[in-house]
Amino acid sequence: MIRYEAQEGQPSPEVLSELLSLHSQLFTGDTREALTEEIAGANGLYTLLAYDDQRLAGFKMGYRRKPGHFYSWLGGVLPDYRKQGIASELMQRQHHWCQQNGYRTIRTQTMNRWRTMLILNLRHGFDVIGVVATSGVATPGQEPKIVLEKKLI
Numbered sequence: 001m002i003r004y005e006a007q008e009g010q011p012s013p014e015v016l017s018e019l020l021s022l023h024s025q026l027f028t029g030d031t032r033e034a035l036t037e038e039i040a041g042a043n044g045l046y047t048l049l050a051y052d053d054q055r056l057a058g059f060k061m062g063y064r065r066k067p068g069h070f071y072s073w074l075g076g077v078l079p080d081y082r083k084q085g086i087a088s089e090l091m092q093r094q095h096h097w098c099q100q101n102g103y104r105t106i107r108t109q110t111m112n113r114w115r116t117m118l119i120l121n122l123r124h125g126f127d128v129i130g131v132v133a134t135s136g137v138a139t140p141g142q143e144p145k146i147v148l149e150k151k152l153i
Contacts, residue, residue: 002051002052002057003051003052004048004050004051004089004093005048006046006047006097007046007047007049008045010039010045011045011047015047016039018056019049019059019061020035021056023035023076026078027076039061042073044070045062046061048061048093050081050086050090057080057086058078058090059074059075060075060087060090061073062108064103065107068104069105070107071107072091072106072108075087075091087117088120091121092124095152099153104152106149106152108121109132109147111145112144113143121150126148128148129148131145131146131147132147
């Protein structure tokens with residue numbers, strides 16, 4: 001049975017360590033130091049965690065972009081836990097919290113190679129509002145980012 005926890009503000013050192021470990025299993029590119037620095041600098045940070053017993057199976061993290069606007073920044077679910085509705089549950093909980101806390105818009109970005117995340121966002125009411133292209137020669141990790149936004153009612 002998956003247990004969900006939510007944290008407002010900076011995560012505790014223990015949770016931060018778990019998040020960094022899970023992030024490194026899911027993504028490449030960002031160093032622990034760079035990610036720790038970005039997390040420390042995020043205003044209005046909100047983190048959702050999905051645990052299977054004591055194991056962190058997934059997470060979703062975002063922060064206040066500007067008044068009324070939330071940026072859904074990072075998230076992921078371990079491969080062994082995918083296709084069980086965990087990512088959808090994390091997203092629904094994040095959107096509910098945003099509504100309860102006065103946010104009117106949620107924005108996120110993804111890449112074409114993460115099609116399951118793109119489809120998940122579309123299924124949960126996001127619209128594609130643009131693409132951010134990297135200048136120069138395309139290299140792995142520098143593909144265009146698809147910008148999505150959802151209006152909250």
